[in-house]
Amino acid sequence: MQHPTIGFIGGGNMATAIINGMLASGYPAERIWVCDPNANQLTSLAQGGVNTTDQAGALLPKCDVITLAVKPQILKSVIEPLATAVQQHQPLIVSVAAGVSAESIDRWLGGNTAIIRTMPNTPALVQTGATGLYANDRVSQSMRSSIDDIFKAIGVTVWVDQEADLHAVTAAGGSAPAYFFRFMEAMSKAAQNQGLSEDQALQLIVQTCLGAAKMVQQTGENPAELKRRVMSPKGTTEQAILRFDEGGLDALVEDAMNACSRRSVELSKELDQ
Numbered sequence: 533m534q535h536p537t538i539g540f541i542g543g544g545n546m547a548t549a550i551i552n553g554m555l556a557s558g559y560p561a562e563r564i565w566v567c568d569p570n571a572n573q574l575t576s577l578a579q580g581g582v583n584t585t586d587q588a589g590a591l592l593p594k595c596d597v598i599t600l601a602v603k604p605q606i607l608k609s610v611i612e613p614l615a616t617a618v619q620q621h622q623p624l625i626v627s628v629a630a631g632v633s634a635e636s637i638d639r640w641l642g643g644n645t646a647i648i649r650t651m652p653n654t655p656a657l658v659q660t661g662a663t664g665l666y667a668n669d670r671v672s673q674s675m676r677s678s679i680d681d682i683f684k685a686i687g688v689t690v691w692v693d694q695e696a697d698l699h700a701v702t703a704a705g706g707s708a709p710a711y712f713f714r715f716m717e718a719m720s721k722a723a724q725n726q727g728l729s730e731d732q733a734l735q736l737i738v739q740t741c742l743g744a745a746k747m748v749q750q751t752g753e754n755p756a757e758l759k760r761r762v763m764s765p766k767g768t769t770e771q772a773i774l775r776f777d778e779g780g781l782d783a784l785v786e787d788a789m790n791a792c793s794r795r796s797v798e799l800s801k802e803l804d805q
């Protein structure tokens with residue numbers, strides 16, 4: 533499918549991020565539709581040239597792909613009324629709703645639906661997202677590749693073969709921006725205690741975080757090796773890294789990420805009822 537017509541149900545933060553990425557990468561605006569009840573939201577999206585409507589049903593005859601981008605808690609009530617039209621038009625369904633299983637979406641839409649579940653993260657808002665994706669067995673290779681292109685417009689894509697792995701994707705990607713914000717917060721406090729202003733601290737920390745990420749990405753080196761190169765024996769960096777290690781950083785991070793994916797499993801069970 534080259535540039536399928538794609539409709540978004542829900543035109544909030546995540547849909548806007550994806551649409552902006554698609555437009556920035558040259559996706560034809562006339563092939564994008566958005567449905568949202570909020571007129572202001574639609575007006576702002578229409579400025580980018582995309583088609584808008586407040587009727588989700590209006591998307592079905594027009595779109596090859598329907599992207600579900602409403603809050604997970606209301607997904608069932610939003611899509612169940614569309615089941616007959618979905619069965620008639622058989623679009624590919626792409627869900628960005630966290631935690632709602634492909635099996636539930638399929639059941640609510642009447643069955644036999646091709647579904648791709650995605651777990652993007654908020655850096656998608658600045659076209660630097662990391663999205664995990666899972667396709668059920670009704671999704672063709674060409675559908676997969678079209679959707680991969682769309683999500684690549686807002687960052688990197690990582691496909692998983694088992695839907696259950698999306699819980700680990702949540703721990704390593706979906707929720708993970710907050711870990712780095714938390715680490716920046718802690719570093720900023722420590723730097724201010726050593727005498728820097730908040731502004732000075734954040735300028736250094738944010739740029740260092742960006743630079744470290746770019747070094748891993750651009751050199752292809754393992755983070756452990758890049759760490760070793762900064763850490764000369766008996767030097768300053770070694771002192772800090774030793775403190776992290778003695779403080780049990782690996783175990784703490786593992787515990788935090790396990791708690792995150794456990795909560796993801798619990799939420800999915802609640803949402804799938």
Ligand SMILES: NC(=O)c1ccc[n+]([C@@H]2O[C@H](COP(=O)([O-])OP(=O)(O)OC[C@H]3O[C@@H](n4cnc5c(N)ncnc54)[C@H](OP(=O)(O)O)[C@@H]3O)[C@@H](O)[C@H]2O)c1
Pocket residue numbers: 541542543544545546547567568569570573588600601602603604606610628629630651652653654706
């Ligand atoms: N933001 C993230 O970091 C993130 C990350 C991963 C996944 N997600 C997923 O992305 C989805 C959307 O999240 P978001 O942050 O973009 O939420 P959001 O900004 O609240 O967007 C949802 C939009 O859907 C609209 N809506 C409500 N009922 C609707 C209906 N019946 N038909 C069409 N549109 C309707 C809402 O309008 P009103 O505001 O007027 O109700 C709102 O504009 C969620 O399922 C979330 O799990 C988000």
